[in-house]
Structures are given as C-alpha cells and as structure tokens.
Ligand SMILES: Nc1ncnc2c1ncn2[C@@H]1O[C@H](COP(=O)(O)OP(=O)(O)O)[C@@H](O)[C@H]1O
C-alpha cells in the first residue's frame with residue numbers, strides 16, 4: 543500500500559516532463575486538466591471553496607465577477623493567439639496584449655494618455671508583423687477595422703448633445719439601480735438588535751423604522767427610526783446601516799479614484815467595515831466641533847458580524863438638493879460659508895454632490911454623508927471640493943451669482959485654484975451626469991473674467 547502511494551506521488555512529475563502515455567487514465571486526466579487550467583484556476587477554485595464554506599455570499603459574488611472577467615480576457619487572448627500567432631506567440635504575450643488594451647479602455651485616463659497607450663501597443667504589434675513577415679488574416683483586419691470605425695462613431699455621437707443627454711439619463715438610471723442593489727434587508731433580528739442598542743446607549747424606545755428612499759445613496763442602507771426618548775418625548779434618529787457590500791463598493795470606488803490621480807495616496811482608505819463607519823463618525827464629531835452644519839453624531843453600534851449602524855440626529859424636514867429645484871441666494875451663501883469654515887481648518891467634505899447637500903426648512907443648508915471627508919486635506923483636495931461645490935450650486939442657481947458669491951466668501955485665490963478642476967472628468971461622478979455639457983467651461987470663463 544505504502545509502495546503504491548510512493549509510486550503515485552512521482553508519476554505526475556515524470557508525466558509533466560515526458561509523455562502521458564502509459565499512465566493510468568485518472569492521473570493522465572488530472573495532469574491534462576491541471577495544465578489546461580493552470581495554477582491561477584486552482585487558486586481561484588480554492589478561494590471559492592473557502593468562501594463558499596464560510597457562506598460569505600458577498601465575497602463569493604465578488605470573486606465570481608472577478609473570475610468571469612479573468613475568463614473573458616483569457617478567452618480573448620486565446621482567440622488572438624490562434625488568429626495571429628506571430629504577434630502573440632504564447633499565452634502570456636497574448637494575455638498581456640489583451641490586458642493592455644482592456645486597461646487602456648477601462649482606466650479613467652485622459653484622451654491623449656489613452657491614445658498614447660493604444661499607439662504603443664499598435665506600434666509594437668506593427669513592427670513585429672513587419673519584422674517577422676506575419677500574415678494577418680483578411681477577416682481579422684476587416685473585424686479590427688469595423689471595431690475601430692464603430693468606436694470612432696460612438697465617440698463622435700458622444701459629442702452630439704442629444705445623444706450625450708440620453709447617455710447621462712441612462713447612467714443616472716444605472717446609478718440609481720446600483721444604489722438600490724447595495725441596500726441590505728431590514729430583517730426582524732437585525733431590527734431587534736438595533737432597537738436594543740438604541741435603548742441601551744440612548745435610552746430610546748424604538749417604535750417604527752422608515753427606509754429612506756433617496757436617489758444617489760451608495761454606501762449604506764439609510765433608515766429613519768421613530769420612538770420615544772428617556773423622558774417619553776417623540777424623537778427620531780437617522781441610522782445609516784453599513785455592510786460588507788457597501789464597504790467593498792466604497793473600496794472599489796476609492797481605488798478607481800486613486801488610479802485617476804496617481805501619486806496622491808488614497809485617503810480615506812478603510813481596511814474594514816468597522817474602520818469605515820468609525821471614520822465617518824469621527825468626521826461628524828470634527829464637523830460638529832468646527833461648527834459646520836452636518837448631522838450631529840450619536841454613536842456607532844455593531845448590529846451583526848460586518849454590519850454596523852451609524853446613528854445621528856434626524857434632520858427634520860430634510861430634502862436633498864437633488865430633489866429641490868432652484869434655491870435662493872441665502873442658501874448659496876450658507877453653502878459657501880460652510881465650505882469656507884472647512885477650508886480654514888484644512889478640511890474637505892470630499893464628496894460634494896446634489897444628494898449630499900441638503901435643504902432644511904427655511905432654505906437652511908447642511909452637509910450630509912461625511913464618509914469621504916478628509917482632515918489636513920491639502921491644496922488639491924480643497925480646490926477639488928470648491929470646484930464640485932461651484933458646479934452643484936450652479937445647477938440650482940445662476941452661475942454668475944454663484945461665482946460672484948464664491949469670490950466674495952472664499953476669495954479670488956481659492957477660485958483661481960478651483961478653476962483647473964472645472965473639467966468634466968475631474969468633477970464628482972453624479973454631478974457629471976446631471977450638468978449641461980458646457981457648464982464647467984462657462985464657470986471657467988466667469989472666473990477668468992473676475993481674475
Ligand atoms: N441626519 C439625517 N437626517 C435625515 N436625513 C438624512 C440624514 N443624513 C442623511 N440623510 C438622507 O439620507 C440620504 C443618504 O445618506 P448618506 O449619508 O448620503 O448615505 P450614503 O453614504 O449611503 O450616500 C441622504 O442623501 C439624505 O437624503
């Protein structure tokens with residue numbers, strides 16, 4: 543028995559070096575499949591099994607998505623290797639080729655950077671074709687030409703305002719859908735733990751829970767809880783329930799943002815759901831301390847494994863700027879004054895958009911969602927914050943007035959620095975989908991005439 547075992551252990555090694563002939567069909571089959579799938583797949587398979595055993599559905603779906611993307615890229619690389627073997631002679635070369643093209647498309651690069659990457663890839667492939675005298679099949683040349691033509695047409699269509707607006711609407715719908723899919727189920731056990739935490743820490747007796755259905759909500763499941771405080775008075779709290787899925791989405795977003803601005807370390811970068819909620823809680827305390835209008839914090843509580851609740855005072859009569867049409871000059875002034883207060887403390891909100899600025903009764907201003915706020919932020923972040931604020935306010939008030947008030951309240955120097963951030967690709971993603979195409983240029987021109 544021991545001898546057979548020992549023999550079994552050496553056979554695959556020999557099989558890898560020589561031929562599979564003469565081996566038992568099971569071992570030969572295993573060696574064949576291992577070669578076919580390579581070590582990546584064994585690693586992915588093991589990781590999937592690990593997560594499946596732990597029943598972590600979220601991690602499993604993320605891994606599955608990554609595996610599908612990987613499979614797609616490898617399939618494309620295999621097709622390329624079959625069609626033009628002298629450009630991509632082996633699996634690594636063809637995979638690298640396809641990956642370079644995919645990244646040049648996926649990464650949020652500037653147009654010239656994208657074209658430069660494509661140029662390098664095409665030049666390398668072209669010089670190889672010439673040097674080795676490869677023959678490119680006519681069908682492939684035709685397919686590549688058609689793909690390039692389609693990409694060019696799509697790019698031109700994107701410059702045409704009606705098509706652009708249609709695209710913006712589609713992107714907003716996608717954004718709303720993705721924000722709904724990030725919500726967690728408010729199960730009775732979860733709500734029971736929430737009620738127990740609120741009773742223990744705040745002396746609050748929970749009587750009802752109302753989910754907040756606002757658009758543009760990405761990083762949580764927001765709810766309003768109603769009930770009675772220790773003295774028996776009717777009270778409401780705003781509770782942001784944050785789960786592992788929300789953390790993963792935020793991490794992905796942060797990494798993309800970092801890729802957009804290489805050289806600047808990703809901040810805030812949270813290593814777990816817990817640190818992410820605690821960070822926002824800390825920022826709420828800081829804003830409160832600075833006297834900048836934002837929800838007053840009431841605590842962070844663990845509800846379940848990887849599920850936390852961030853509790854703050856409920857803002858009575860709240861509406862997001864996204865829900866409101868035009869606002870008055872008083873609101874514009876209050877928003878800019880709050881921003882000036884933040885700037886004086888070298889602090890930024892970091893995610894200024896119409897669903898994170900709220901309008902309270904009497905057109906009072908308040909920030910919400912401090913998850914991306916940064917303390918000791920530096921000039922670039924301050925300029926970015928102001929640029930986002932100028933565009934958002936200009937969607938709800940006259941751009942001339944907004945720029946004029948910003949000049950008065952923030953100062954000409956701040957405006958000058960924000961000007962270089964007033965470009966579509968540098969603005970907040972939500973704002974980009976809502977604004978008229980020429981708004982950033984208009985704001986840049988208005989600032990230029992002031993300076
Ligand atoms: N303290 C509060 N009181 C009432 N409503 C709030 C409060 N804070 C946020 N909201 C509302 O809930 C929505 C989602 O909150 P937010 O903190 O932006 O979550 P997310 O990080 O998931 O985007 C906001 O757009 C706002 O409409």
Ligand SMILES: [Mg+2]
Nearest residue numbers: 759897898911
């Ligand atoms: Mg938000």
